[in-house]
Amino acid sequence: MASARDRILDAFEEVLLTEGERAATLDAVASRAGVSKGGLIYHFPSKDLLAHGLCERLTALAAEDAERMRASSEGPARYYIRSSRYLGTPFDRAFVGVARLHQGGVAEAVETIRTIERQWLEILATALHDDDAAHAIKLMGDGLYFQAVYGAGEFAATGGTTPQGDDDLDALLRVVDKIVG
Amino acid sequence: MASARDRILDAFEEVLLTEGERAATLDAVASRAGVSKGGLIYHFPSKDLLAHGLCERLTALAAEDAERMRASSEGPARYYIRSSRYLGTPFDRAFVGVARLHQGGVAEAVETIRTIERQWLEILATALHDDDAAHAIKLMGDGLYFQAVYGAGEFAATGGTTPQGDDDLDALLRVVDKIVG
DNA sequence: GTCTATATTGTGATAGAC
DNA sequence: GTCTATCACAATATAGAC
16 A cells, blocks of 8 residues: 555645645645645645655656656657656656646746756757757647646646647657658 | 736736746735735726736737737748747736636636637648648747746746757747748 | 644735725 | 725644544
């Protein structure tokens, strides 16, 4: 069974994704995690530390993802676009959660995202030997994350304005090849 | 002189951009606008209506921008990438403000942004006669806005990870030409 | 480790004077 | 149209029992 700490972070993500940052109060998170507020506070003595916990989780998941990106058989560019779509993976959820946290005034959230973005760009530039192409592809990935942050969870509802289906992904990957080639 | 209503909306934007959604309380906005809370409430009887006012402002500015985009001499694709960079224009400020509002649980904010995005995609697809290229370029613009939302105002500080300078813009526009051509 | 109070502050909103 | 109170409530955090 997952540790209470992890279950609380899961609940925090869940509320952030489905109801937004404003609704992610200690009460709401504790309730969703199935513990009392006091129980939550035992694991995360302050709300800042709860946010810090989610940032740490995201950073760890990002390191694993960067490794997969570097080692990808189809190349980092294609891997990056493929994985930038919102598919509800643990990484996706943590990323969107931290992105939403930013608005709460948590400075660490911006710094965490910025560090991850820097890493992606570096991997792309190294693999492609073309800074301009790397920038362009990085922007496309950011665009996909933009859609995720403004569409994931409850807010998603009626499908986005960007390609998320398999056909659209193939078309997008062809554009990537065109930029790279 | 700008109407009190406009000055309050300006102040609302300013606080949203520099301190985040959480800090954009009625007190903070009133103080920044140079009026009392009661004075603010006279113009915007509730916080939802204040948010509504900013969404309306953004929608109006977006309509003007869409017109310029359609009429652009260099074509909508280049215009779109050029204007998606954060340059602190009234449109940029309203857009980032509304984007930050979203996290506050204001449903109208998401809907407003989604409508604008749909419009952009439509203009691009119509002009390029190539849905895949339109999608890709739209994503690059979203990426630039992503950077803006996570970098504008006080949070900007140390320069982003994406091209914002003139050299980088030129490189980006070359990639756009490559996608379109 | 988890719980039930409770204290404290901040926030949105109302009422009514000027 | 703008102001000064003031209210009601929600949110973080503390204290201490079990």
